[in-house]
Amino acid sequence: MSTKPAHVREMFGSIATRYDLANHVLSCGIDFYWRARVAEIVDAWHPRTIADLATGTGDLALAMQKKSPYAELTGVDFLPEMLELAQRKGVRRVVLADAMKLPFEDASFDCVTIGFGLRNLENYSTALNEMWRVLNTKGHLLVLEFSLPTNPIFRAVYRFYLHRCVPLLGSFLTQKKSAYDYLGDSIEEFPSGNGMCELMRKAGYISPTFEPLTGGIVTIYAATKP
Numbered sequence: 001m002s003t004k005p006a007h008v009r010e011m012f013g014s015i016a017t018r019y020d021l022a023n024h025v026l027s028c029g030i031d032f033y034w035r036a037r038v039a040e041i042v043d044a045w046h047p048r049t050i051a052d053l054a055t056g057t058g059d060l061a062l063a064m065q066k067k068s069p070y071a072e073l074t075g076v077d078f079l080p081e082m083l084e085l086a087q088r089k090g091v092r093r094v095v096l097a098d099a100m101k102l103p104f105e106d107a108s109f110d111c112v113t114i115g116f117g118l119r120n121l122e123n124y125s126t127a128l129n130e131m132w133r134v135l136n137t138k139g140h141l142l143v144l145e146f147s148l149p150t151n152p153i154f155r156a157v158y159r160f161y162l163h164r165c166v167p168l169l170g171s172f173l174t175q176k177k178s179a180y181d182y183l184g185d186s187i188e189e190f191p192s193g194n195g196m197c198e199l200m201r202k203a204g205y206i207s208p209t210f211e212p213l214t215g216g217i218v219t220i221y222a223a224t225k226p
Helices: 004-014 016-026 031-044 059-067 080-089 124-134 152-174 177-189 194-202
Strands: 049-053 072-077 094-096 109-115 135-146 206-213 218-224
Touching: 016 152, 031 059, 031 109, 031 135, 031 206, 031 218, 049 059, 059 072, 059 080, 059 109, 072 080, 080 094, 109 124, 124 135, 124 194, 135 177, 135 194, 152 177, 194 206, 194 218
Parallel strands: 049 072, 049 109, 072 094, 109 135
Antiparallel strands: 135 218, 206 218
16 A cells, blocks of 8 residues: 555645745745636636645635635645645635545536645546546646756756755755655656646546646646546
């Protein structure tokens, strides 16, 4: 049996109170732009119901809640520490649940989003299938995830920052260096670009697309349930 879920739970639970600060510092504040771009894309779909999986402290959920106030948004996470912070910040509805086994009926949402969470799940394909299950017909899936730049020079510089600088800065900010060693390793292992789009196709989604941001250090993937 994989130890990944327990490891991820312990790791993120231990840094919950410093999680937002670390995100903003390590991304030099660019994370605000990434979430604003997601909120803009989701709003263009005019969803009535949104599930934001691995919502964490709710930053992405809040960006979408602000951009699409007409939608009923549910923030989902398996860490009560994170959900408590999300509620304090203004996420109106939260559910404590594992993204691999969601407590929702089939076809419950017009849109499902997951920001920086898919690579932390035990099985990407199983997770995509579960998201498919809770999506309505013609519903939209959006995945925001870290990736590696395609430009070889920028890629080399970014890898140095990711593996050498981020663990040190993360340790200083959260007192948990292992969480940021894990970050770099998980980004390296995650299928990006066309690889991720192919996983979406195999799960039954149509018209998968990917949009690299900030030189490719993050990518937005979007697809539709036919």
